[in-house]
Amino acid sequence: MIAQQSQTHKIILIALSLFVLILGIMIFIAPAAIFPDPAWGLQVMHKMQAGGAFNITNKPDPADISKNYSEFLSWWSPGQYLVPYFFKSLPGVNDGRAAAITTAVSGLLGIAGLYAFFKKVGFAKLLAAISVLIIVTQQAFFVPYVFYNGGEVLLFGFLGWFLYGCVSFDNANWKLALFLLLSGWIGFFCKSSFLWMYGAGCIYLWISLSKNKTAVLDWIKNGIWIGIPATLSFAVIYFQYMSKGANPAGISFGFKFSWEALSFPLASPILTGFSLDDILNGLITHSNTPILNPLWSLVVLILAAVLSVILVIRIVRVFPEKNYTLLLAVFYSVSILFFGYSFLKQANISYEGRHLRIIGLLITPGIVYLVSLSKQPVKIGFGLMCLFITALSIRYFAPSYYQNATKNARGTSGIAQLFIDQQSLDQIMELDRKNTDAIFVFISPDLGLEINHNRYVILDPIGPDVKIAFDDYVHYGHAGPIFIMLPASYMGPKSNIIRKCFPGYKGFRMDMLSDKYVLYSAK
Helix, strand or coil, X not given: CHHHHHHHHHHHHHHHHHHHHHHHHHHHHCCCEECHHHHHHHHHHHHHHCCXXXXXXXXXXXXXXXXXXXXXXXXXXXXXXXXXXXXXXXXXXXXXXXXXXXXXXXXHHHHHHHHHHHHHCCCCHHHHHXXXXXXXXXXXXXXXXXXXXXXXXXXXXHHHHHHHHHCCCCCCCHHHHHHHHHHHHHHHHHCCCHHHHHHHHHHHHHHHHHCCCCCHHXXXXXXXXXXXXXXXXXXXXXXXXXXXXXXXXXXXXXXXXXXXXXXXXXXXXXXXXXXXXXXXCCCCCCCCCCCCCHHHHHHHHHHXXXXXXXXXXXXXXXXXXXHHHHHHHHHHHHHHHHHHHHHHCCECCCCCHHHHXXXXXXXXXXXXXXXXXXXXXXXXXXXXXXXXXXXXXXXXHHHHHHHHHHCCEECCCCCEECCCCHHHHHHXXXXXXXXXXXXXXXXXXXXXXXXXXXXXXXXXXCCCCCCCCHHXXXXXXXXXXXXXXXXXXXXXXXXXXXXXXXXXXXCCEEEECCCCEEEEEEC
């Protein structure tokens, strides 16, 4: 019996690895759809494949669409498209399959890294394996197998190893400096929001290495060992990338107090560790039809925040390995300060649990440890809750994968297209093949990935109030034929508005591509 128990963690890890491989094969055969953020990145990848400069996107100039203007894509980090770019060098691999390989590899790296980290900070092998199992059953893990989400999946693959590195140093030396220098670059390469986690890691290392020192000079020395490589790493990131354009944290709409801004980061352990934000379609920023109204969303958010604080305090007091409790406390505190401030000043950062997922990853083994110390009814209840979350995750994934595999349109990119049907996409690709100087207009960035011989303009969708900031939409001038593809629901005021945004073209012709999509064209 003892030998059997000692092998249980291996069985769990092998089963999880096989599960991720099977999922990877499934989305390689039928690639996932794509979120808008990495769609913009893959557009840059296409430009680079055609001989363009690094991280530069060329678009028709709104002032004169006969010309192009170049823009450095600083809003998102480059890993979301450079890693798929690497896999596209393999024979027969298109955008969708390159994203599938990226997702599977990142999933396997993430599982291995988190398990290694959990063991490193003192959790028994079985508890560490169970913790990873719980993480894999969350909806956030299944998302990239339905929608390629770029930086999110890359960051998952890296975070466990970064945390492992943070708890591996007992002394400040050149190895620590090298780790900080490289991990800053690698983490940012995966996703730009890693920078706040990087800062939290540096704070943890400084406290961890200095907490047993009584001399102020020792704290200063450790601070120098950490500060210099961290500053150098950030300086390269800032001057070579971030300073060349806008980024979400750099845009603010002014300070505004709200309970949501304070309670959302406080509630992150429950929101992200147990899929609460995903299960409810987003408490504030909704991924689908809202389940709760604003009042009940706030109530649930505050309750989750209170429960999260209680859990963190309990774990910090009970778990014997202080490296883990210090790491949890530092990351949780930094996340509250960073996101609380960002939300209060209305930075361009959405209220989504994915931004705080690392807190859910960190607290999971701590909660599993607390449950292991509890009485049998608590263990049974926790197990039933995990089974319920697993069932909801499967319910999310299974029909979504079936939709991608059998219903959604596919073009040359291989990506499952959500905002066009196959009949319409075939006609768009035929127009692309027959023209070389045309302008295509879409209201979804993923459709631009199907245009290989012409230029295209991506406009934001028009909301139900049929109001737009005209200056953000208008494109002057004339440059060959124009093809504007819109949903049939846009026929009427919305299509009139969009056609007026191209004043250089008159006499638009309307053709029904299918019963769901319409094409407006002019020469």
